[in-house]
Amino acid sequence: xxxELGSRIKQYYEDALRIQLPRQTHVVLRIDGRSxxxxxxxxxxPYCRPLADALxxxxxxxxxxxxxxxxxxxxxxxxSFLLTDFETEKSPLWFDGNLQKIVSVAASVxxxxxxxxxxxxxxxxxxxxxxxxxxxxxVEKYFIWRQLDASANSLNMLASAHYSHExxxxxxxxxxxxxxxxxxxxxxxxxxxxxxxxAVRRKADGVWAIDLEIPIFQRELNYLRSLLRx
Ligand SMILES: Nc1nc2c(ncn2[C@@H]2O[C@H](COP(=O)(O)OP(=O)(O)OP(=O)(O)O)[C@@H](O)[C@H]2O)c(=O)[nH]1
Ligand SMILES: [Mg+2]
Numbered sequence: 360x361x362x363e364l365g366s367r368i369k370q371y372y373e374d375a376l377r378i379q380l381p382r383q384t385h386v387v388l389r390i391d392g393r394s395x396x397x398x399x400x401x402x403x404x405p406y407c408r409p410l411a412d413a414l415x416x417x418x419x420x421x422x423x424x425x426x427x428x429x430x431x432x433x434x435x436x437x438x439s440f441l442l443t444d445f446e447t448e449k450s451p452l453w454f455d456g457n458l459q460k461i462v463s464v465a466a467s468v469x470x471x472x473x474x475x476x477x478x479x480x481x482x483x484x485x486x487x488x489x490x491x492x493x494x495x496x497x498v499e500k501y502f503i504w505r506q507l508d509a510s511a512n513s514l515n516m517l518a519s520a521h522y523s524h525e526x527x528x529x530x531x532x533x534x535x536x537x538x539x540x541x542x543x544x545x546x547x548x549x550x551x552x553x554x555x556x557x558a559v560r561r562k563a564d565g566v567w568a569i570d571l572e573i574p575i576f577q578r579e580l581n582y583l584r585s586l587l588r589x
């Protein structure tokens with residue numbers, strides 16, 4: 360009776376929502392802090408280094424855990440991970456491509472590692488979404504897009520640390536730069552990792568490491584291309 364019931368429930372309900380990712384392609388996972396505008400209240404603005412360090416540690420933990428991870432890129436409260444399974448015809452895909460398992464375990468490993476690196480009375484949580492991107496050139500565009508977002512975010516964060524919401528309302532990027540210059544501040548002189556984001560990648564010896572000095576992807580396309588190449 361119990362076995363029969365189990366098979367019925369699995370088949371009718373579990374299997375019905377078992378989504379299998381396609382194989383021999385690029386999978387991008389993006390993990391993002393849930394309601395981090397709340398969680399970060401009281402943290403240093405515009406850039407909270409201990410927060411960024413803890414996100415890096417969480418990303419490092421996940422890169423180490425995942426099968427097929429190539430690279431991770433982080434900025435603000437998010438981290439994106441690139442997984443591939445086309446190194447050989449039989450290269451494994453994490454959890455055989457079981458989507459629910461991939462996104463839930465990724466978010467959970469990241470959340471646990473973040474909590475360990477950033478002890479805090481508030482509960483931090485993260486969501487995770489997966490994308491399948493066939494073309495390598497499109498994967499490049501994905502990371503370029505996230506880095507453009509990093510630059511825009513860091514400018515907004517810096518401007519809002521010195522001007523009120525009302526003063527910044529409707530202001531263009533150029534106007535925000537001008538407002539900062541008027542107070543003797545220069546976004547260009549902010550730390551590179553704040554303006555461009557950070558990465559987790561393998562060193563020559565294969566060990567995962569955090570890279571705080573990443574280039575502007577659009578200017579040095581080889582940085583991404585060397586990571587995507589087989
Ligand atoms: N103080 C501080 N806040 C930061 C820092 N980095 C990111 N944040 C906050 O993190 C937020 C991230 O924004 P979103 O991911 O768009 O929004 P969210 O509030 O997390 O909401 P959801 O992601 O939709 O759940 C920003 O609005 C900032 O308030 C930092 O270095 N210092
Ligand atoms: Mg968020």
